[in-house]
Amino acid sequence: xxxxxxxxxxxxxQEGENATMNCSYKTxxxxxxxxRQNSGRGLVHLILIRSNEREKHSGRLRVTLDTSKKxxxxxxxxxxxxxxxxxxCATVPISSGSARQLTFGSGTQLTVLP
Amino acid sequence: xxMVIQNPRYQVTQFGKPVTLSCSQTLNHNVMYWYxxxxxxxxKLLFHYYDKDFNNEADTPDNFQSRRPxxxxxxxxxxxxxxxxxxxxxxxxxxxxxxxxxxxxxxPGTRLTVT
Numbered sequence: 583x584x585x586x587x588x589x590x591x592x593x594x595x596q597e598g599e600n601a602t603m604n605c606s607y608k609t610x611x612x613x614x615x616x617x618r619q620n621s622g623r624g625l626v627h628l629i630l631i632r633s634n635e636r637e638k639h640s641g642r643l644r645v646t647l648d649t650s651k652k653x654x655x656x657x658x659x660x661x662x663x664x665x666x667x668x669x670x671c672a673t674v675p676i677s678s679g680s681a682r683q684l685t686f687g688s689g690t691q692l693t694v695l696p
Numbered sequence: 697x698x699m700v701i702q703n704p705r706y707q708v709t710q711f712g713k714p715v716t717l718s719c720s721q722t723l724n725h726n727v728m729y730w731y732x733x734x735x736x737x738x739x740k741l742l743f744h745y746y747d748k749d750f751n752n753e754a755d756t757p758d759n760f761q762s763r764r765p766x767x768x769x770x771x772x773x774x775x776x777x778x779x780x781x782x783x784x785x786x787x788x789x790x791x792x793x794x795x796x797x798x799x800x801x802x803x804p805g806t807r808l809t810v811t
Binding site: 612613615617622623624625626627630670674683684685686687688689691 | 700702729736737738739740741744784786788798799800801802803804805807
């Protein structure tokens with residue numbers, strides 16, 4: 583079932599600008615992940631942040647996690663047209679078994695205009 | 697390259713005609729998942745296999761079944777597709793969760809159309 587909400591639902595920016603997407607979730611988590619999905623394609627894992635971490639970087643990506651507010655944000659710096667995609671946060675609850683099922687948020691559609 | 701492969705990429709079936717979607721992986725992962733994703737929505741987990749153990753989500757309709765004959769292959773069977781079953785079906789894999797790797801690796805998906 584869908585655990586989280588993301589905002590905004592859609593975001594349109596110019597190339598070179600930064601894009602920020604937010605995710606909220608409901609239950610205690612083991613970790614939170616961000617995935618990207620190009621139109622009509624599968625999802626690609628971007629970054630994982632554990633519940634005891636507050637911030638993580640990977641290239642042009644910066645993820646923050648606030649477990650007290652049950653929220654996370656994804657920042658993409660210096661955006662490029664190729665970053666145009668849907669972005670989903672996904673949580674692994676503390677109660678999950680060894681299979682580590684993901685529960686996805688509703689997604690943000692990012693459009694980067696050249 | 698190690699990967700998750702789904703066949704076919706596009707499938708058209710008739711209302712009520714059984715259809716099978718295929719997923720294979722070269723990652724040797726223990727866990728395989730099937731998701732349904734409708735237009736502009738988040739992926740919704742249908743079920744997963746942990747090795748040979750099948751785990752069904754509580755709200756997955758009985759119309760959907762799955763088989764995993766070996767580590768590499770997993771099939772999604774839709775016994776009597778309805779118009780509401782038209783969607784993208786995504787297969788994913790992950791390593792045994794007792795390790796430190798929790799990310800899932802997705803295939804490109806199969807777009808199912810029901811006429």
